[in-house]
Amino acid sequence: MIYFDCAASSLKKPPSVYDAYLDAMRRFSCGVGRSGYGAAVRAGELIYAAREDIADFFGMQSASGVIFTQNATHAINIALKGALSAGDRLVISDMEHNAVYRSALWLGSRGVSVDFSHAAHSDDETCESFAAAFERGARAVCVTHVSNVFGNVLPIRRIFREARRRGIITILDASQSAGSIRINMTDDFIDILCCPGHKGLMGPQGTGLLLINGDVTLSPLIHGGTGGASRDEDMPEYLPDRFEAGTGHTAGAIALGEGVRFIKSIGCEAIFDHEKSLAALMKRGLSKIGGVTVYEYGENTAGLFSFNIDALDCEQTAARLWEHGICVRSGLHCAPLAHKTVGTLERGTVRVSAGAFNKKSEADALLRAVRDIARGSA
Amino acid sequence: MYILIHTTSQTEANRVKRLLSSGGIYASIQKTPFFISRTGCGYCVRVPARDGERAIAALRERRVPYKAVYEVSGGEARRISS
Numbered sequence: 001m002i003y004f005d006c007a008a009s010s011l012k013k014p015p016s017v018y019d020a021y022l023d024a025m026r027r028f029s030c031g032v033g034r035s036g037y038g039a040a041v042r043a044g045e046l047i048y049a050a051r052e053d054i055a056d057f058f059g060m061q062s063a064s065g066v067i068f069t070q071n072a073t074h075a076i077n078i079a080l081k082g083a084l085s086a087g088d089r090l091v092i093s094d095m096e097h098n099a100v101y102r103s104a105l106w107l108g109s110r111g112v113s114v115d116f117s118h119a120a121h122s123d124d125e126t127c128e129s130f131a132a133a134f135e136r137g138a139r140a141v142c143v144t145h146v147s148n149v150f151g152n153v154l155p156i157r158r159i160f161r162e163a164r165r166r167g168i169i170t171i172l173d174a175s176q177s178a179g180s181i182r183i184n185m186t187d188d189f190i191d192i193l194c195c196p197g198h199k200g201l202m203g204p205q206g207t208g209l210l211l212i213n214g215d216v217t218l219s220p221l222i223h224g225g226t227g228g229a230s231r232d233e234d235m236p237e238y239l240p241d242r243f244e245a246g247t248g249h250t251a252g253a254i255a256l257g258e259g260v261r262f263i264k265s266i267g268c269e270a271i272f273d274h275e276k277s278l279a280a281l282m283k284r285g286l287s288k289i290g291g292v293t294v295y296e297y298g299e300n301t302a303g304l305f306s307f308n309i310d311a312l313d314c315e316q317t318a319a320r321l322w323e324h325g326i327c328v329r330s331g332l333h334c335a336p337l338a339h340k341t342v343g344t345l346e347r348g349t350v351r352v353s354a355g356a357f358n359k360k361s362e363a364d365a366l367l368r369a370v371r372d373i374a375r376g377s378a
Numbered sequence: 379m380y381i382l383i384h385t386t387s388q389t390e391a392n393r394v395k396r397l398l399s400s401g402g403i404y405a406s407i408q409k410t411p412f413f414i415s416r417t418g419c420g421y422c423v424r425v426p427a428r429d430g431e432r433a434i435a436a437l438r439e440r441r442v443p444y445k446a447v448y449e450v451s452g453g454e455a456r457r458i459s460s
Binding site: 034051064239241 | 389396419
């Protein structure tokens with residue numbers, strides 16, 4: 001099986017992630033964060049070690065701002081619904097995944113006004129669109145770092161620098177960039193970062209991160225026990241407990257820490273270069289096949305892209321690729337907004353997303369398969 | 379007799395433990411005794427009585443927050459810093 005669906009989830013994990021997960025499942029399925037016996041305390045120490053390494057990896061000021069969530073969607077919901085209330089304005093791009101888009105529309109139905117800025121082909125044009133939106137005033141801006149459909153990288157540092165200058169809360173959806181693009185929350189003017197643990201960070205599914213850097217006050221989305229200050233009727237003000245009600249995913253958090261350590265040992269830049277070069281190779285090859293359209297969008301792109309075989313429905317193309325043992329994602333990728341922006345809403349696309357463990361021979365195999373399928377369907 | 383550093387959370391207890399351990403102070407995390415934790419539950423860091431002053435100085439120097447420091451002896455706790 002050849003796996004090019006890394007934008008959905010990284011199939012292969014480093015051995016240390018598997019080992020840490022299984023070990024934690026065996027040793028620490030106990031009262032972590034609640035009880036005082038050895039296993040519970042030791043698990044707490046390992047979770048804290050993961051928080052420290054994650055905080056360091058993302059250039060955060062404190063490990064306390066590392067909050068473990070179920071996934072990026074969970075983190076985005078905490079961030080948006082915790083930051084905004086009726087009367088506020090939220091700015092998002094027209095390249096957002098439904099995690100942001102649907103949350104924004106939900107807020108819109110409750111009195112938050114939502115402003116859509118254009119993620120253009122040109123970075124300058126994108127920044128101008130955001131600046132114009134900021135001019136109208138906003139409480140927060142939430143932007144995807146990399147489109148999960150077309151792989152275009154948004155100029156988030158420039159957008160957030162302008163937002164910070166105006167006192168606007170900056171929220172980054174790093175679902176497609178965490179682990180492959182170097183992010184420093186302090187240098188990149190990011191107040192809140194949301195990302196999955198199971199994609200580029202190579203952790204288990206069911207893990208995600210809400211990272212809060214500095215003094216941002218959010219209302220909690222979920223209320224419940226935190227293992228501390230139990231007599232207080234309100235959720236604690238301090239992090240990470242404010243946003244971690246209920247027993248957490250102990251094995252997931254510990255294993256996610258191992259995933260981050262693995263990436264640190266290799267370096268984001270090396271992973272990004274590898275993924276991008278494979279994507280570039282496939283895009284070049286596909287562009288030369290008659291009856292195939294490759295969608296190029298944005299000045300800078302990452303290791304994922306979309307294409308179509310013109311004579312086939314995108315779902316058919318994906319099914320035919322699976323007959324060749326190749327895994328890709330087809331359809332709208334939970335991002336109708338991005339498809340509308342680029343003009344593919346009515347037919348969807350086939351998305352190819354490379355990961356750190358993909359090989360050139362696998363890219364070559366995908367090209368051969370598409371060539372065969374396109375020839376047969378012409 | 380020993381010293382208990384009462385922290386806001388398990389995360390902060392781990393932060394305190396790491397800091398003190400890196401300075402050569404033996405520190406261990408335990409549940410906060412009920413007679414100290416008036417709000418119920420939580421974690422604290424235990425250090426030997428001989429290291430109490432050094433521990434407090436290290437926390438203040440690094441600006442690591444804590445709720446209070448207690449000297450505990452025979453089930454009695456005396457607040458010595460906050």
